[in-house]
Amino acid sequence: MKKIMAQSLVVSALMIFQNHLYAQRNPRATAKYDKAGKYVMVEYGRPSLKGREMLAQLQPGKLWRMGADKSTTFTSNTNLSIAKVSIPQGSYSLWLRKIDDETFQLVFNKTTGQWGTEHDVTQDFASVPLTREQNTQNVEQFTINLKEAAKGGELELTWGKLILKAPFTLK
Numbered sequence: 791m792k793k794i795m796a797q798s799l800v801v802s803a804l805m806i807f808q809n810h811l812y813a814q815r816n817p818r819a820t821a822k823y824d825k826a827g828k829y830v831m832v833e834y835g836r837p838s839l840k841g842r843e844m845l846a847q848l849q850p851g852k853l854w855r856m857g858a859d860k861s862t863t864f865t866s867n868t869n870l871s872i873a874k875v876s877i878p879q880g881s882y883s884l885w886l887r888k889i890d891d892e893t894f895q896l897v898f899n900k901t902t903g904q905w906g907t908e909h910d911v912t913q914d915f916a917s918v919p920l921t922r923e924q925n926t927q928n929v930e931q932f933t934i935n936l937k938e939a940a941k942g943g944e945l946e947l948t949w950g951k952l953i954l955k956a957p958f959t960l961k
Contacts, residue, residue, distance in 0.1 A: 815858065815859060816835045816836055816837050816838075816857075816858035816859055817835070817836050817931075818833065818834065818835055818836070818859075818860075819833070819834060819835075819836050819933075819934070820832070820833045820834075821834075821934045821935055821936045822936060823936035823937065823938075823943045825942075825943070825960060827867075828866075828867060828868040828960045829866065829867055829868075830864070830865070830866045830870065830936055830943060830945075830958065830960070831864075831865045831866070831936075832862060832863070832864050832865075832884065832934050832936065832945070833862070833863045833865075834856060834857035834862040834863070834884075834932075834934055835855075835857035835858030835859045835860065835862070835906070835932075836857065836858065836931045836932050836933065837857065837858035837931070837932050838930050838931050838932075839928075839930050839931075839949065839950055843950065844949065844950070845886075845888070845949060845950065845952055846891075848886075848888045849888065850888050850889060850890050850891075851887070851888070851889075852887070852888060853885045853886065853887050853897065853909055854885065854886045854888070855885060855886075855906030855907065855909070856884050856885060856886045856932075856934075856947070857906065857932060857934075858906065858932070859905070859906055860903070860904075860905060860906060861883040861884075861885075861899075861902065861903070861904050861905065861906045861908075861909075862883060862884040862885075862906070862934075863881055863882070863883060863884070863902050863903070864881065864882045864883070864884045864898065865880070865881040865882075866879050866880070866960075867879055868960050868961055869960075869961040870942075870958050870959060870960050870961055871958060871959045871961065872896070872918045872945070872956050872957070872958040873918040873919055873956055873957065873958075875916050875917075875918045877898060877915075877916060877958075881902045882898040882899055882900060882902065882915060883898075883899045883901055883902050883903075883904065883909075884896060884897070884898065884899075885897040885899060885909060885914075886920075886947070886954075887917065892922060893919070893922070894919075894920045894922065894954050895917045895918060895919055895920060896917065896918045896919075896920055896945070896954075896956055897914055897916075897917045898914070898915045898916045898917070898918075899913045899914050899915060900913040900914075900915050901913045918956055919956075920947070920954040920955060920956050921954070921955045921956070922952065922953070922954055923952075923953040923954075923955070924951055924952070924953070925948060925950075925951045925952065925953050926951075927951075928950060928951055929948045929949055929950060929951075931949075932947075932948075932949045933947070933948045933949070934946070934947055935948070939957050940957075941957065941959055942957065942958055942959035942960055943957070943958050943959075943960070944956070944957050944958065945958060
């Protein structure tokens with residue numbers, strides 16, 4: 791009996807430690823674009839800069855989870871086109887690849903729900919270029935917006951003084 795209780799305590803302690811290790815430490819947010827019942831939605835963590843230049847620290851060729859904690863999830867109930875790349879309806883994790891100091895790509899990965907540092911490159915589905923702009927304001931907390939644009943919608947990432955954008959069209 792004592793042995794069973796001791797084993798139960800060890801298992802419980804390990805589960806508590808694992809939950810603490812993977813606990814969400816940053817607020818989560820959801821951005822949604824909806825047009826005539828067709829939608830795109832992004833659920834993500836919102837880390838703060840706290841005086842750091844986070845995207846400047848990202849090395850060329852490396853990926854960032856686009857948020858914090860659990861990976862960012864992109865969901866659409868319709869097929870869409872982003873920068874001339876067809877994305878079938880469904881859910882994907884989103885990643886940001888830094889090409890060089892001026893160029894970034896948005897990466898769609900077929901795996902969702904993983905911890906944000908667990909990227910499996912073999913599951914990458916598509917990459918799309920992002921346009922880069924300087925923001926006049928400093929945005930402390932990472933933000934993703936989905937908004938109306940000339941030919942559909944636009945996904946916009948803002949953090950610090952950087953704005954990265956990708957236009958999309960719902961099919």
